[in-house]
Amino acid sequence: MLQASSAGASSATNPVVKWFGPESMNRVVIGHSFSATSERSMDAHEHVYLEGNTQTHVYLVLSGVVGTYKLLADGRRQIVAFSYPGDMLGLDHPELYTNSAEALCKVRVRCIPINAIDRLMLEEPGFGQTLLRMASHELAETRDQLLSLGRKSAMEKLATFLLHVSRRNNYAGNPENTLYLPMKRCDIADFLGLTIETVSRNFTRLKTAGIIQLVSNSEIKVVRQLDLEAVADGVTTN
Amino acid sequence: MLQASSAGASSATNPVVKWFGPESMNRVVIGHSFSATSERSMDAHEHVYLEGNTQTHVYLVLSGVVGTYKLLADGRRQIVAFSYPGDMLGLDHPELYTNSAEALCKVRVRCIPINAIDRLMLEEPGFGQTLLRMASHELAETRDQLLSLGRKSAMEKLATFLLHVSRRNNYAGNPENTLYLPMKRCDIADFLGLTIETVSRNFTRLKTAGIIQLVSNSEIKVVRQLDLEAVADGVTTN
DNA sequence: CGGGTTTTTGAATTTTATCAATGGCTGTGG
DNA sequence: CCACAGCCATTGATAAAATTCAAAAACCCG
Numbered sequence: 001m002l003q004a005s006s007a008g009a010s011s012a013t014n015p016v017v018k019w020f021g022p023e024s025m026n027r028v029v030i031g032h033s034f035s036a037t038s039e040r041s042m043d044a045h046e047h048v049y050l051e052g053n054t055q056t057h058v059y060l061v062l063s064g065v066v067g068t069y070k071l072l073a074d075g076r077r078q079i080v081a082f083s084y085p086g087d088m089l090g091l092d093h094p095e096l097y098t099n100s101a102e103a104l105c106k107v108r109v110r111c112i113p114i115n116a117i118d119r120l121m122l123e124e125p126g127f128g129q130t131l132l133r134m135a136s137h138e139l140a141e142t143r144d145q146l147l148s149l150g151r152k153s154a155m156e157k158l159a160t161f162l163l164h165v166s167r168r169n170n171y172a173g174n175p176e177n178t179l180y181l182p183m184k185r186c187d188i189a190d191f192l193g194l195t196i197e198t199v200s201r202n203f204t205r206l207k208t209a210g211i212i213q214l215v216s217n218s219e220i221k222v223v224r225q226l227d228l229e230a231v232a233d234g235v236t237t238n
Numbered sequence: 239m240l241q242a243s244s245a246g247a248s249s250a251t252n253p254v255v256k257w258f259g260p261e262s263m264n265r266v267v268i269g270h271s272f273s274a275t276s277e278r279s280m281d282a283h284e285h286v287y288l289e290g291n292t293q294t295h296v297y298l299v300l301s302g303v304v305g306t307y308k309l310l311a312d313g314r315r316q317i318v319a320f321s322y323p324g325d326m327l328g329l330d331h332p333e334l335y336t337n338s339a340e341a342l343c344k345v346r347v348r349c350i351p352i353n354a355i356d357r358l359m360l361e362e363p364g365f366g367q368t369l370l371r372m373a374s375h376e377l378a379e380t381r382d383q384l385l386s387l388g389r390k391s392a393m394e395k396l397a398t399f400l401l402h403v404s405r406r407n408n409y410a411g412n413p414e415n416t417l418y419l420p421m422k423r424c425d426i427a428d429f430l431g432l433t434i435e436t437v438s439r440n441f442t443r444l445k446t447a448g449i450i451q452l453v454s455n456s457e458i459k460v461v462r463q464l465d466l467e468a469v470a471d472g473v474t475t476n
Numbered sequence: 477c478g479g480g481t482t483t484t485t486g487a488a489t490t491t492t493a494t495c496a497a498t499g500g501c502t503g504t505g506g
Numbered sequence: 507c508c509a510c511a512g513c514c515a516t517t518g519a520t521a522a523a524a525t526t527c528a529a530a531a532a533c534c535c536g
Contacts, residue, residue, distance in 0.1 A: 070381060070382070070384075070385045072385070072389060072390075072471065072472055073471055073472060073473055074472055074473075076389040076390075076472070077389070078384055078385040078388040078389045080381040080384050080385070091370075091374055092374060092378060093371060093374045093375050093378055094371070098378045098381070099381060118367065121366050121367055121370070122363055122364075125360050126360075128359050128366030128367075128369075128370065129356065129359055129366075131366075131370055132329075132359070132366065132369055132370055132373060133331060133332070135370060135373040135374060135377060136329055136330060136331045136373060137331050138377060139373060139376060139377050139380060140330060140331055140336045142377060142380045142381060142384065143308060143318040143336070143337060143380060144308070145384060146308075146316055146318050146380065146383060146384060146387060147308045147310070147316040147318070149384060149387035149388045149431060150316040150387045150428075150429075150430070150431025151310060151314040151315070151316045151431060152310075152314075153491080153492095154491080154492070184514075184515090185514075185515060185516095186514090190388075191388075192388070193387060193388030193389060194492080194493090195492075195493055195494080196514090196515075196516095197492090197493075197494080197515095197516080197517085198491095198492060198493075199515095200515060200516050200517080201492095201516080201517080203515090203516090204516075204517085216501090217500095217501080217514070217515070233310065233311055234310055234311060234312055234314070235311055235312075391523080391524095392523080392524070422482070422483095423482075423483065423484095424482090432524075432525090433524075433525055433526080434482090434483075434484095435483090435484080435485085435524085435525075435526080436523090436524060436525075437483095438483060438484050438485080439484080439485080439524095441483090441484090442484070442485085454533075454534095455482070455483070455532085455533065455534085
């Protein structure tokens, strides 16, 4: 049995390498304000924070995967991001969180008080840039998601999602081409703006086309990566 | 004839008040690096920058409205943001712009070289916070848009969009409840992930329901604001 | 006023959602 | 160890929403 938390477990010994340097952020945070930050371990379905609550901390995911979502009055849900180790959570405009964040599996996060962030921004040269780069990167990813939701078909959305997970899952120790999906079908559906039935049907279509294999509910194998990319980009004739 | 540029014209004398203080950013930028920044006037359909180009500047909209968009290989387009006076453009992760930005009407922007941003982040205490708050705010808006695209019906999307414009348009000198839409139906469609036909049909439905009036193609009047809000939130029985 | 563009409206089609079962895995208790 | 219960995921049939294709109407600018 494999959970996404294994990604985090490995990140302790095999740090996830990321272009913009959240690792360096963690180093800075730990180095300069260790006493003010703490770690928190959470089980699946626990909330990191809730929309509408007063913002107290920013969180850095250390292991596991967190889902960030917004709700409509009638219960419709949109997951706005899946956060992997190295990702930051809860950096909202002052006062209140504008979304809720829920652990999708066992998760560890570092809790950084807001005032520590403010202090570091002033004291530590380069910390502001790191934070801004992380925010810009997050914004770019969210805009990619906007393109998916607004203009891609269900099939294209799912393929895009799998490639997205593939990029985040791609760390040392992972069996070649195998993706672990810590989230359920309903989470994928709420991320892609689809129903679980549509997600399921399109998983089946990809399997039938020989592009992926469904090893188990939470484990898939990408058999033909290039075809998957073609589907994701809508460059396909069928 | 009214263009959105009038918003900008008025912003010179009646500054748009915004909670997070882009005005203060403009003041800081002008105060400390005036020689390095310049203003640029543009006509409708001119591009501020193009996706894939090397990032040279960050832009602050002074007047008019700019549309930021991404394209798929086959030409499908998703507008990811409409930027009004006081909004910032082009703050992408290093190197290349990840989207294109096009003037939707006559536009004035302040051009701030990237290295000026980096320098100010180090030299000016508080500048980093301002920038980060602006980025966080942008992220929050983009996530709201994600909720619209993923989980709202065409009708709800359109109502949400009108309220969104309403909030940005709401400055001194505007006739009460009147919205000016500097963008065409196809821009609205590309923002909401719909076709122009669907947008048009739903404008008509709102008109027929007596919630709005279509004064001209680029001007609408909100007759029943509360009903519009109810539609936007999906709290409606029909 | 006139011509080109943009928007609206209509009919048919496609895509996705909804409703309804069925199938399969997992973990537990006899 | 097996049987069963509960949760997920898949599959199927039908319905609803939005798109596509095709005109017609309205608008805007010179």
